[in-house]
Amino acid sequence: MPEPILSRNFSKKNAHTLGVYIQGGGYEALKKALTEMKPEQIIQEVDKSGLKGRGGAGFPVGKKWSFIPKEAPKPKYLVINADEGEPGTYKDRPIMECDPHAVVEGAIITCFAVGIHWAGIYVRGEYVKSIERLEGAINEAYAKGYLGKNILETGFDLDMVVHRGAGAYICGEETGLLESFEGKKGQPRMKPPFPAIVGLFQGPTVINNVESIAAIPHIVKNGGEWFNGLGAPGIGGGVKLFPVSGHVKKPGVYELPMGTPLREIIYKHAGGIRGDKKLKAVIPGGASAPVLKPEEIDVPMEYANLAKIGSMMGSGAVIVMDEDTDLVKTLRVLMCFYAHESCGKCTPCREGTGWMAKIIKRIEKGEGESADLDTIVSIANGIRGRTLCPLGDAAVGPALSFVTKFRQEFEDYIKVGAG
């Protein structure tokens, strides 16, 4: 097994403290970046690394940075997305709890590369320990001169703060997050303008996921090509954290090459299905990703390959369901989640998610009607591609895939009632 990179500090004692972090080679990348590299060089390396946004949308990180205008009338900002609200996703949390300096170091390098002097990290409110560890790391970094004025005597200044969210999935969506960060109700903004041009407090803003930022020091230290080469042959894009949950023997967060086959993740790394039962269904990329059937799990876990079979990589969160799983109940849980989390700003998602949840609840109670499944499909199609932000589409993914791929199970429920 190759050396872990992103997760190298997950089981190391006191790795969250500055001393231990530095002992393990921490902040070397910072020194290299600030004293040996030009901002453009850093962006080039990140481009070469093939690093794609780990928050779900998979947008190339280097490219995103290059959208930030050099000159702007307003201050520029870095906002790190640590809202981690997608069901099944729990990969950012160990980074923040066990390796918070990686986030701080990544943030400083990012800001230096893009010309930013203020960074904020928006952390899911329930992540109390993450917040404490981040604040601790930030304080240590200030004390050591890695944050604040004239960092490493280079003349570069940066301030960094932690912002605690109040618990809404939509505040993970980048523009909803910005609204919330500004103290407003978390609802997505109209795009364009994109955050790179008009973001936090109207200033140009880079928004990246925790895992994306935590990968930056490694890329700077060892080079973009090195990172890219860590991905599966022919796929590249480095390594990624895969949080695996559900009916597996060893649920957990696995650091694996981008492009690792889903089957390998489930059966090799996560130890296979609990009780050696049969696999029924897998959600490959967090709750929003369309569900896969057992015959589809040879897919490499990577953006294009998953898109090709009609699903998506998302956050890479794998949710495994064995043969005893009641998919009607599962879909009900998912649909209630989306109905509850829909921010209500745009019509199709506001009304459609609630409607789907009501129908599926009724089916679960044994009061379904034969037309209900077609209605769900048509509601989902009415939402798909027509909402303001991707949350609407996120609800459509499971709805359509469950009802079409496992239609028989739903029909049985409607005909003979629950279980």
Next chain:
Amino acid sequence: MPTLTIDDQQVTVDQGTTILEAAKKLGIAIPHFCYHPRLTKVDACRMCLVEVKDAPKLVTSCSNAVRDNMVVFTGTPKVEEARKSILEFILINHPLDCPICDKAGECTLQDYYFRYSSQPSRFKDNKVEKHKVVDLGAKMVLDSERCVVCGRCVRFCREVVGEENLGIFNRGDHSEIGTYPGKKIEHNYQGNLVDVCPVGALTAKDFRFKCRSWLLCKADTICPGCSNGCNAVVHFTLRSFNGIKGQRVFRLTPRENNDVNKIWLCDVGRWGYSFVDSIDRLTTPALKKGEDFVKGDWDTALRETASGLKTVVERYGPSAVGVIPSPHLTNEDLYALKCLFSCVLKVANIDFKLPGLDKGEGDKLLLKADRHPNTRGAELLGLSGTGLSAEAMMEKVKTGEIRALYLAGSDPVKYIGEKAEEALSRAELLIFQGTNFSASCKLAHVILPGATFVEKEGTFTNYQGRLQKINKALEPLGEALADWEIFTRLGKRLGAYPSYRCAEEVFKDMAREVAPFNGLSYQKIGPQGIKIADSSQ
């Protein structure tokens, strides 16, 4: 400037124009709820989706700017299906209130459903229950179940009034409009919230359950509430349909005029119309007999007035007559008055400037401190400064030097109080011409009933010097007459006076004789008015 094709028609528009606005230019209406031309865009309702060639998805036309060579389709099966779907979504939780909803007949949702959907509901579950009859402030009521969460009301308060008091609470299909804790909507622009609301979620207390919208006739007018001269539409019935006895005028709504009121009205003006049908309207000429008024006919009242004025002028000269017109009269009324008193009777003591006339409370948006629609007109017609001031006239009435006082719509007691009351009660001859009973009217010897702004044609000149037209929507109540007509009838009895048959004839004379009006005609004024002078200092 980009050129694009919308539904096979080409159009060239300014850079940055949205698809929706470009389509509008071609006369192609794209349905929408959250978009409002005077508010920021939010891209929320998704009703305005259109198809753009080579775009992977339908795009929102309200927020997407046009590009050169863009090809847009607004009526493809895909677009039609999307509209149906959005309407279905809105309607699943919408109450079937149309039969008792004040918005029915002018409701965007109702109209769109009829036009773009007309499909039976597939919704079998329970609707979300939300708050109904929520008291948002003194003048409006909210029904959250009818709300389509377009957010226009929120943006109006924030962006136009500059107040943060309304917000959208809760999430998903439980989203509801509401005021922030401890806040009520108290500003002077609440009626606009009702106007911008595309549905019957916000209704005006003044209008609720009073009249079905389709029974109302409409006429263009100018709000008489202040010197701003906001462009408005008066909604009225010719017959009383629904048992509210005597009410003919039901509301005023704004009419767009970018140079005057954008597309708004203030509440003071909007809901200031009730005097038109109020029980204190003067509907017949009347003469004082002892302590009481006795109803008379026009012939008697005019005879009394004419002979009274004539006697005073003959015995004591024109300086024994004083005239105080009100700047809520039209230019035509005032010109006719001036011809009568200044030209025929040679009276110099004409002054509309009662002290305190312009001392109301104005605001930054529309409402002016001067609550009269034609102050600038009265100035341009020279109805002040030719003789004694209105205040001085009061003194002279008291000392008996002025024996006859003619109040044309004015109410000195309201502005000067006791001093005026004392003076008026000493006048030898006090004529009151006006629309409603008042403290000054009470002291009159002769009452001549005048027509209100919706009962006559004419023009006002707003504070900016913009000449704007009002139209006759209704017949004057009872036997009331337009003020210019009263002066014409009096004029005939007092000397050589033109026999005007309509306000337009008065205007023609005025346009010939009075400099700022030179060369103008009703036709030239147009629906948006015309600037004829600078604003007063």
